[in-house]
Amino acid sequence: MVAVVKVTLDNVSKFFGKVRAVTDLNLEVGDGEFVALLGPSGCGKTTTLLMIAGIYRPSRGRILFDNEDVTGLPPKDRNVGMVFQSYALYPHMSVYDNIAFPLKLKKVPKQEIDRKVREVAKLLRIDNLLARRPGQLSGGQQQRVALGRALAKEPDVLLLDEPLSNLDAKLRILMRAELKRLQKELRVTTVYVTHDQVEAMSMADKIAVMNAGKLQQYADPQGLYSKPANLFVAGFIGSPPMNFVEGSIREDLSGGYYFDAGAFKFKLPKELGELISSKSIDVVMGFRPEHVRLSLNREEYSIEGQVYVVEPLGRDIVVNVKVGDMLFKVVTKPGVELRPGQRIWLVLDVDKIHFFDKFNERAIV
Amino acid sequence: MARAKGSLRRRFLRAKLAAVIKYLVVVVVAVVPLFPIWSMIAWLLIQSFSGRVILGLIPSSLTINNWRFLWSPIKMGLKEYPNIWPITFNTLLLALGVSGLVVLVSTMSGYALSRMEFRGRTALMEFIIALHAFPSVILLIALFVILNKLGLYGKGYMTLLGIVLIKAGLEIPMASWIIKGFFDSIPWDLEWAALVDGCSRWRAWRSVIVPLVLPGIGAISIFSFLAGWSEFLLVFTYVKDEAYYTLPVLIYHMIGEFKFIDWGMLAALGLFFTIPTLIFFSTSQKLLLRIYVGGVKR
Numbered sequence: 001m002v003a004v005v006k007v008t009l010d011n012v013s014k015f016f017g018k019v020r021a022v023t024d025l026n027l028e029v030g031d032g033e034f035v036a037l038l039g040p041s042g043c044g045k046t047t048t049l050l051m052i053a054g055i056y057r058p059s060r061g062r063i064l065f066d067n068e069d070v071t072g073l074p075p076k077d078r079n080v081g082m083v084f085q086s087y088a089l090y091p092h093m094s095v096y097d098n099i100a101f102p103l104k105l106k107k108v109p110k111q112e113i114d115r116k117v118r119e120v121a122k123l124l125r126i127d128n129l130l131a132r133r134p135g136q137l138s139g140g141q142q143q144r145v146a147l148g149r150a151l152a153k154e155p156d157v158l159l160l161d162e163p164l165s166n167l168d169a170k171l172r173i174l175m176r177a178e179l180k181r182l183q184k185e186l187r188v189t190t191v192y193v194t195h196d197q198v199e200a201m202s203m204a205d206k207i208a209v210m211n212a213g214k215l216q217q218y219a220d221p222q223g224l225y226s227k228p229a230n231l232f233v234a235g236f237i238g239s240p241p242m243n244f245v246e247g248s249i250r251e252d253l254s255g256g257y258y259f260d261a262g263a264f265k266f267k268l269p270k271e272l273g274e275l276i277s278s279k280s281i282d283v284v285m286g287f288r289p290e291h292v293r294l295s296l297n298r299e300e301y302s303i304e305g306q307v308y309v310v311e312p313l314g315r316d317i318v319v320n321v322k323v324g325d326m327l328f329k330v331v332t333k334p335g336v337e338l339r340p341g342q343r344i345w346l347v348l349d350v351d352k353i354h355f356f357d358k359f360n361e362r363a364i365v
Numbered sequence: 366m367a368r369a370k371g372s373l374r375r376r377f378l379r380a381k382l383a384a385v386i387k388y389l390v391v392v393v394v395a396v397v398p399l400f401p402i403w404s405m406i407a408w409l410l411i412q413s414f415s416g417r418v419i420l421g422l423i424p425s426s427l428t429i430n431n432w433r434f435l436w437s438p439i440k441m442g443l444k445e446y447p448n449i450w451p452i453t454f455n456t457l458l459l460a461l462g463v464s465g466l467v468v469l470v471s472t473m474s475g476y477a478l479s480r481m482e483f484r485g486r487t488a489l490m491e492f493i494i495a496l497h498a499f500p501s502v503i504l505l506i507a508l509f510v511i512l513n514k515l516g517l518y519g520k521g522y523m524t525l526l527g528i529v530l531i532k533a534g535l536e537i538p539m540a541s542w543i544i545k546g547f548f549d550s551i552p553w554d555l556e557w558a559a560l561v562d563g564c565s566r567w568r569a570w571r572s573v574i575v576p577l578v579l580p581g582i583g584a585i586s587i588f589s590f591l592a593g594w595s596e597f598l599l600v601f602t603y604v605k606d607e608a609y610y611t612l613p614v615l616i617y618h619m620i621g622e623f624k625f626i627d628w629g630m631l632a633a634l635g636l637f638f639t640i641p642t643l644i645f646f647s648t649s650q651k652l653l654l655r656i657y658v659g660g661v662k663r
Contacts, residue, residue, distance in 0.1 A: 075560040082561045088554035105563035
């Protein structure tokens with residue numbers, strides 16, 4: 001249905017006076033791929049999206065569509081479709097005219113416009129709203145009109161700027177699946193900006209995690225989850241977030257290794273200890289709440305602590321465990337009797353522990 | 366228990382009384398001043414059809430004689446003034462000229478002030494506000510020199526053109542400021558959406574942005590029309606040939622020179638003067654009230 005196009009960002013930077021919104025971004029979105037730009041507010045993801053659209057011009061670097069340099073091209077010549085966070089529907093036009101507008105500008109014949117508009121409206125199930133004005137629609141309906149307007153022109157690249165953030169939770173979950181299905185069906189190259197990691201993980205083929213204008217890691221969701229490249233990515237992906245402890249790797253008298261966190265000492269398997277200490281001594285250990293097993297007895301590779309607070313969530317329970325003056329979160333299945341103050345051991349899955357260099361925050365293992 | 370119930374009832378009554386008093390105050394303040402205004406307008410209307418000067422609202426004898434200026438030139442003593450219709454035409458020319466010029470220039474400058482970053486922007490905006498407080502009387506002599514140099518003085522319609530330029534020039538700063546406010550309320554997103562949809566900057570302006578500031582344009586078109594329509598000082602100062610008078614100047618001449626004032630005709634003239642404005646206003650009403658809500662979620 002749609003022409004598929006590869007998008008490449010080549011060393012792109014954007015400065016607003018002294019503010020470095022985006023620094024040295026290198027990214028390639030394959031044709032037909034769904035890529036999410038994920039990061040906290042102000043990390044530069046929307047700025048990047050606007051540069052791909054052509055509304056902002058990069059201060060440095062180039063943008064290529066299928067190896068053709070489009071950096072100097074105005075938005076109207078780029079054939080991109082964009083859905084804004086605020087939807088940005090034209091209030092003085094009907095829904096029909098809103099969706100037809102890009103086609104009218106392309107000077108498509110009237111009959112063709114009518115056919116396309118109705119086709120898109122049917123696809124998004126807004127065909128009964130065509131005569132209404134944007135002011136008469138609900139949030140979810142407005143969002144679908146915005147999507148229709150972006151899709152009607154059959155764009156090479158589809159850009160979405162947090163399109164689900166103004167919807168209520170239930171509708172959001174519904175639309176997530178809808179959007180993903182739609183993208184797969186139309187196979188249009190899509191770049192999706194969000195600050196919600198669950199959204200990104202569930203929808204995207206690949207995720208580019210950004211922070212403070214810099215790309216942190218660009219990988220598929222599973223890769224980001226199991227092999228985070230640095231502390232930021234590890235702490236950003238996954239809910240509840242990963243537990244972190246600062247400490248050092250030390251060697252004991254018998255040649256074995258252990259992690260000294262002050263409040264506790266954690267024995268490490270020999271190969272792991274060797275590997276880490278060869279790279280760094282001062283490290284940050286990270287383990288995910290779901291990779292911990294709770295035990296009433298001391299076991300190998302465990303940390304002793306005290307149950308602090310239990311949060312029952314129905315399907316799981318989140319147990320907050322106090323170790324020294326640190327608080328760790330553990331996710332486990334309900335059924336175990338736990339009382340605050342109870343002595344408990346956190347048994348870590350050694351294959352799933354992460355270590356980061358304390359100073360450059362990069363992953364060691 | 367009975368005591369508590371009593372005080373509750375008293376409090377309820379007191380609250381109700383307070384609400385009634387507030388309502389009464391509002392009515393008095395808002396509605397009562399309307400009575401003098403309406404009675405003045407009513408008097409004007411009735412006087413224009415009355416044979417003799419009246420002090421109340423009951424006409425002495427109904428006559429259309431006061432409206433004779435509609436079909437014959439007015440005689441004041443020995444002087445005969447030109448027919449009302451060319452004068453009205455001149456006034457219309459002036460008013461529409463000012464209105465058109467102001468709308469054209471202010472819409473564009475308002476947009477520039479709202480959207481573009483350029484050096485001296487804040488200084489310019491402050492200057493505009495200061496300019497509005499400037500009394501135009503002071504400028505009369507300087508303007509005469511300029512009009513003369515431009516060849517716009519004493520040349521019939523050219524003089525009126527000169528006045529159009531002056532009046533528009535005095536109105537444009539404030540109109541730009543007002544329109545800028547309207548542009549400020551249009552989110553950037555809407556323009557960006559238009560650009561991405563395939564508009565050039567100019568097309569986005571024409572099809573998306575301007576329709577949304579139509580209420581603002583309606584507002585300034587009315588204000589500048591009124592400014593041109595009621596302009597007295599400039600026309601009185603610079604236009605010496607009676608054929609090129611405008612209505613305010615003509616009405617002035619109806620009053621000044623003799624002890625006898627034809628109140629009836631004056632009332633009629635006054636009413637006649639307001640009619641085109643009312644027509645203009647009612648036609649722009651549609652524009653003014655077309656305010657669009659929704660389309661952008663914030």
